[in-house]
Amino acid sequence: GIQVEQSPPDLILQEGANSTLRCNFSDSVNNLQWFHQNPWGQLINLFYIPSGTKQNGRLSATTVATERYSLLYISSSQTTDSGVYFCAAMGNTPLVFGKGTRLSVIA
Amino acid sequence: GAGVSQSPSNKVTEKGKDVELRCDPISGHTALYWYRQSLGQGLEFLIYFQGNSAPDKSGLPSDRFSAERTGGSVSTLTIQRTQQEDSAVYLCASSLGLGNEQFFGPGTRLTVL
Numbered sequence: 520g521i522q523v524e525q526s527p528p529d530l531i532l533q534e535g536a537n538s539t540l541r542c543n544f545s546d547s548v549n550n551l552q553w554f555h556q557n558p559w560g561q562l563i564n565l566f567y568i569p570s571g572t573k574q575n576g577r578l579s580a581t582t583v584a585t586e587r588y589s590l591l592y593i594s595s596s597q598t599t600d601s602g603v604y605f606c607a608a609m610g611n612t613p614l615v616f617g618k619g620t621r622l623s624v625i626a
Numbered sequence: 627g628a629g630v631s632q633s634p635s636n637k638v639t640e641k642g643k644d645v646e647l648r649c650d651p652i653s654g655h656t657a658l659y660w661y662r663q664s665l666g667q668g669l670e671f672l673i674y675f676q677g678n679s680a681p682d683k684s685g686l687p688s689d690r691f692s693a694e695r696t697g698g699s700v701s702t703l704t705i706q707r708t709q710q711e712d713s714a715v716y717l718c719a720s721s722l723g724l725g726n727e728q729f730f731g732p733g734t735r736l737t738v739l
Contacts, residue, residue, distance in 0.1 A: 549725045560663075560715060560733055567727035605669070607728075612682065613659050614719075614728060616669040 521546045521610040525617035532596045532624045540591040540620045542606030550609035551582050553591050556619070557602050565591070565604075596624045628652065630731035632718050638737045639708055647703045647734045651720030658701050659721075659728060660693060664714040672716075675701060676724055687712075708738045 522545040532538055544551070553565040566573050566580040568589065573580055577596075582589040593600055601624050607614040631650045639645050651658045660672040671685045675695040686692070690709075695701040705712055715735050719728040 550727070552727065554730075560735075562717070562730040564727065564729060607669075609725060613671050613674045613724075614661075614669075615671065616661075618668045 520612055521548070521608055521615050523606060523608050523615050523617040525604075525606050525620050527620060528618065529621045530623070532622065534596060534598060534624055534626050536596050536624075537592070537594045538596060538622070540593070540604055540606075540622075542589040542591070542608075542617055544587050544589075544606075544608040546587070546610050548584065548608045548610055550614070551589055552607045552614065553580055553589070554605045554607065555600075555602050556605060562605070593622075596622075598624050598626055600624050630718055630720050630729055632716075632731040632734050634734060635732065636735045636737075638739065640739050641710060642707055644704065644706045645708055645736065647705075647716050647736070649701045649703070649718030649720075649731060651699065651701070651718070652729060653699075655720035655722055655729075656698065657721045657724045657726070657728075658695060659719040660701070660703050661717045661719065662687075662714045663717060663733070667714075669717065672703070674724070705736075708736075710738050712736060713738045 524543045554562045570584045579592045603619040607616045659674040690706045693703045715733040717733045719730045721728045
C-alpha cells in the first residue's frame with residue numbers, strides 16, 4: 520500500500536516565524552489532505568489538495584502529484600498554531616496517515 | 627451544518643467486556659470510515675463503508691472487532707472481549723463519496739483496565 524512520510528518530526532518556532540512542512544508519498548494518489556490535530560485530539564481539516572496550490576489565510580499548501588510530495592506553508596506563526604500536523608494520502612484504499620509533525624510555537 | 631458525531635466521548639471498561647462505539651456521519655455522506663489512534667502512534671485505518679457495504683475488512687486488528695452500518699447512516703464499531711491493547715482513541719470520518727474530502731468526528735477515547 521501507499522507509504523506517507525512527513526518531515527520534520529518536530530519543529531519549534533518563535534512566534535512570527537514562517538515554516539514549511541513536507542509530505543512525501545510513495546504512489547499516485549486520489550486524495551491528499553492536511554490536518555491539524557488540536558490539543559483536544561480533534562482533527563481539523565486544513566486542505567484537500569490532491570494537486571495544485573491552495574491558500575487559506577496564513578496557511579497555504581502545494582501538491583506536486585507527479586513528484587509525489589506536498590508542502591504545507593505556515594506564515595507568521597502564532598501560538599495557536601501549535602499542535603500536530605498530519606498529512607494523509609489515499610490511493611486505492613482509504614487515507615494513510617503520516618506520523619505527523621509536532622509544531623510548537625513559542626511567544 | 628452538523629458535523630460527524632461520536633458517542634460515547636469516553637469509555638472505560640474492564641478487560642474481557644464488550645463495547646460498542648457509535649458514529650453519526652454528516653447527512654448525505656455515503657462513505658464512512660473508522661480509524662484508531664493509539665498513544666504515541668499514528669492513525670491506523672480500520673474499515674470503511676460505501677453505503678451499508680464494507681468492501682475491505684482487512685484493516686480490523688482481530689476477529690474481536692466488527693462494524694456495521696445501517697440505513698446508509700449510523701455506524702457501530704463493536705469490540706468483543708476487550709484487551710488492554712485495545713485502549714486508544716477511535717475516530718470516525720465521513721465523506722460525500724469514496725475519495726472525497728474526509729471530515730472527522732471528535733473520537734471516542736477507550737480505556738481498557
